[in-house]
Amino acid sequence: MSALMLEVKSVQAGYGPMTVLDGLSFQVARGERLAMIGRNGVGKTTALRAVMGVVPLRGGSILFAGEDVSRLSAHQRAERGLGLVPQTRDVFPSLTVEENLLAGLKRRPKAALSEAYDLFPRLAERRHNGGNQLSGGEQQMLSVARALLGQPRLLLMDEPLEGLAPLIRQELLAAFRHMGQQTGISVVIVEQQVDEALAYAGRAVILDHGAVVHEDDAAKLAKDTDTLERWVGMAVH
Ligand SMILES: Nc1ncnc2c1ncn2[C@@H]1O[C@H](COP(=O)(O)OP(=O)(O)O)[C@@H](O)[C@H]1O
Numbered sequence: 001m002s003a004l005m006l007e008v009k010s011v012q013a014g015y016g017p018m019t020v021l022d023g024l025s026f027q028v029a030r031g032e033r034l035a036m037i038g039r040n041g042v043g044k045t046t047a048l049r050a051v052m053g054v055v056p057l058r059g060g061s062i063l064f065a066g067e068d069v070s071r072l073s074a075h076q077r078a079e080r081g082l083g084l085v086p087q088t089r090d091v092f093p094s095l096t097v098e099e100n101l102l103a104g105l106k107r108r109p110k111a112a113l114s115e116a117y118d119l120f121p122r123l124a125e126r127r128h129n130g131g132n133q134l135s136g137g138e139q140q141m142l143s144v145a146r147a148l149l150g151q152p153r154l155l156l157m158d159e160p161l162e163g164l165a166p167l168i169r170q171e172l173l174a175a176f177r178h179m180g181q182q183t184g185i186s187v188v189i190v191e192q193q194v195d196e197a198l199a200y201a202g203r204a205v206i207l208d209h210g211a212v213v214h215e216d217d218a219a220k221l222a223k224d225t226d227t228l229e230r231w232v233g234m235a236v237h
């Protein structure tokens with residue numbers, strides 16, 4: 001058994017004539033939480049989509065739990081245990097919370113459903129409410145809960161805290177921590193909320209122009225304001 005959950009090796013990917021990922025390499029250990037940060041447009045979303053198989057590789061390879069999944073479809077990768085919470089919350093407004101959770105699932109994973117409700121008690125309270133009646137934070141909980149119903153071993157989350165008030169961000173992060181303790185799941189979290197992402201993660205990579213330009217222990221990087229200012233360019237604290 002590979003000690004690594006994910007190995008991204010020299011990946012190239014893009015859209016039309018544009019190259020976005022240009023020699024992207026990083027690794028995620030089993031049970032590890034990796035933060036991926038960087039300025040807008042550097043390729044973070046594309047990186048997660050390439051790992052999931054939504055964006056095709058033009059070069060390099062992706063190993064998941066030791067298996068080369070580079071040529072597998074997104075569906076096949078989901079079956080292997082990869083899950084993605086996309087940047088846009090894809091909640092169906094006309095379905096209830098519970099219908100949203102069960103949409104697209106072939107069998108009704110009762111145990112997984114009750115685990116998702118344990119993790120997000122707010123969703124349990126609102127299980128019969130419509131998707132259009134949820135707050136931004138609740139929609140984000142629903143997106144994460146839905147990804148968890150696929151029982152992923154590695155969850156890729158694209159800016160899950162975006163647009164949420166500080167208290168709701170803390171509530172979500174507490175649920176993510178709880179999720180890690182319960183399931184031992186590995187996580188890659190892309191975030192603009194750098195302080196919060198680094199407090200949550202164990203290790204961090206910084207992307208620029210579609211490649212990793214810096215890698216460090218998350219707690220160390222949180223204090224390394226020179227590096228953060230150089231590559232992320234936002235006032236931290
Ligand atoms: N579907 C797409 N078609 C064409 N270009 C895209 C598409 N998605 C993203 N891009 C471009 O790819 C680059 C990287 O985008 P993205 O991966 O979304 O970066 P980030 O998530 O770091 O902000 C940007 O220049 C963006 O405009």
Ligand SMILES: [Mg+2]
Pocket residue numbers: 044045046087158
């Ligand atoms: Mg993005």
